[in-house]
Amino acid sequence: MHAPIDEIKQFVNRNQYEMLLFWEALVNMQGSGTDIAQINRIMEFLKKHFEAEGFSCRLIDSKGGPDVLVAEYGKNFPGKPLILAGHCDTVFSDGDYPPDPFYIKDGIAYGPGVVDMKMGIMQAFYVMIALKQFGFKDRPVKVIFVGNEEISHIGSIVDKIVMDEAKGALCCFNMETGRMDNCLTVGRKGGVDCHIIVRGKSGHAGNEYTIGRNAIVEMAYKIPLLQNLSKVDEGLTVSVGVIKGGTVSNAIPDYCYVELDIRYSQVKHMEYIKEEIRKIGEMTFIEGTTTEIQFVSSMPAFEETQANHELLAHINKCAVACGYPVFGSIYVGGMSDAAYFGLMGVPTVCSMGGQGSGAHTREEKCIVQSVFDRTVIAIASAMEIDDYAQKQI
Numbered sequence: 003m004h005a006p007i008d009e010i011k012q013f014v015n016r017n018q019y020e021m022l023l024f025w026e027a028l029v030n031m032q033g034s035g036t037d038i039a040q041i042n043r044i045m046e047f048l049k050k051h052f053e054a055e056g057f058s059c060r061l062i063d064s065k066g067g068p069d070v071l072v073a074e075y076g077k078n079f080p081g082k083p084l085i086l087a088g089h090c091d092t093v094f095s096d097g098d099y100p101p102d103p104f105y106i107k108d109g110i111a112y113g114p115g116v117v118d119m120k121m122g123i124m125q126a127f128y129v130m131i132a133l134k135q136f137g138f139k140d141r142p143v144k145v146i147f148v149g150n151e152e153i154s155h156i157g158s159i160v161d162k163i164v165m166d167e168a169k170g171a172l173c174c175f176n177m178e179t180g181r182m183d184n185c186l187t188v189g190r191k192g193g194v195d196c197h198i199i200v201r202g203k204s205g206h207a208g209n210e211y212t213i214g215r216n217a218i219v220e221m222a223y224k225i226p227l228l229q230n231l232s233k234v235d236e237g238l239t240v241s242v243g244v245i246k247g248g249t250v251s252n253a254i255p256d257y258c259y260v261e262l263d264i265r266y267s268q269v270k271h272m273e274y275i276k277e278e279i280r281k282i283g284e285m286t287f288i289e290g291t292t293t294e295i296q297f298v299s300s301m302p303a304f305e306e307t308q309a310n311h312e313l314l315a316h317i318n319k320c321a322v323a324c325g326y327p328v329f330g331s332i333y334v335g336g337m338s339d340a341a342y343f344g345l346m347g348v349p350t351v352c353s354m355g356g357q358g359s360g361a362h363t364r365e366e367k368c369i370v371q372s373v374f375d376r377t378v379i380a381i382a383s384a385m386e387i388d389d390y391a392q393k394q395i
Contacts, residue, residue: 005385028120029104029113035091035150041068067158068149081141082172086126089151117358117368122177154299164342174343174350180357185332187352189306196262197296204256214254215290218247221258223287237267304341309349316390320382
């Protein structure tokens with residue numbers, strides 16, 4: 003190892019208090035991806051701090067969502083850049099928690115987004131500071147922070163911005179929520195949220211039975227067809243999770259609504275499943291009913307690849323050199339922006355942030371020591387990235 007392990011540990015130990023303050027400030031700046039003005043304030047806060055450390059920054063208009071922040075170190079250095087990625091939004095809107103919700107008790111930090119993933123944002127910031135202080139010049143390093151990951155970038159071009167910024171990168175460390183089982187994520191399912199509305203014609207169930215057009219029955223014909231689109235052995239599942247329709251038992255229902263959760267493990271499944279659902283929507287079983295399909299949000303699969311495993315092997319080598327146990331590897335059903343780096347052919351490892359649990363709930367928490375430990379590993383892995391790069395030639 004060429005990375006100065008002892009100095010890296012000293013750097014993290016020396017900066018622990020400032021890291022906690024920075025983390026606290028981020029958690030206390032609450033906001034979901036729909037709180038565009040609030041998320042943009044967080045982006046401005048981050049830009050100010052990156053620039054104060056001498057990094058060049060760009061805020062990119064996402065055309066309908068929060069800005070995307072790109073911070074760069076050594077943009078003119080030779081070689082393909084290393085990417086550090088993350089998101090600044092949470093599932094909680096500004097005001098869902100009281101002011102200043104961050105606190106630490108018995109070595110555990112609490113607050114909205116404390117593990118998903120404000121700590122990863124803080125870690126990436128300090129990785130950049132460390133690389134500069136240690137004189138890292140092997141290649142450019144680029145930070146990409148988005149502001150509406152939790153809502154799958156609905157109504158914006160964030161996904162296109164991320165893919166454009168990822169072009170030609172060597173690899174990506176996605177600083178998402180660290181898992182409690184000490185596994186790093188090398189693949190994730192993609193998903194689509196789909197809403198289907200059937201409209202019919204209402205009528206009195208006794209006097210106008212033949213005149214009415216029952217929207218619930220029409221939907222009932224469609225639901226088995228939708229469920230049967232699942233290919234479990236290929237990692238493709240369609241789940242009808244919500245159904246609403248009707249008002250009273252003695253009226254023919256003229257409206258029925260369902261919500262589908264669709265997950266898939268292959269990029270090709272995303273457009274395939276949309277087209278198959280459209281075909282079902284075009285079918286009519288009860289004359290006089292109409293069907294509307296709404297694809298509310300979608301995210302591609304983060305496909306598991308050999309290249310992802312090779313990057314994990316590099317991180318594990320660095321973890322062991324730093325005195326930590328190796329990480330396991332895992333493929334999970336939850337989605338993240340790692341998918342977009344994967345789409346661009348960039349080897350990516352996800353879940354590199356501090357370890358915690360309760361993401362998306364009011365029990366969200368993060369193990370403080372794990373944040374410091376994983377920052378050490380991330381710095382060492384970045385400083386040794388040329389060793390990884392040489393093996394890719």
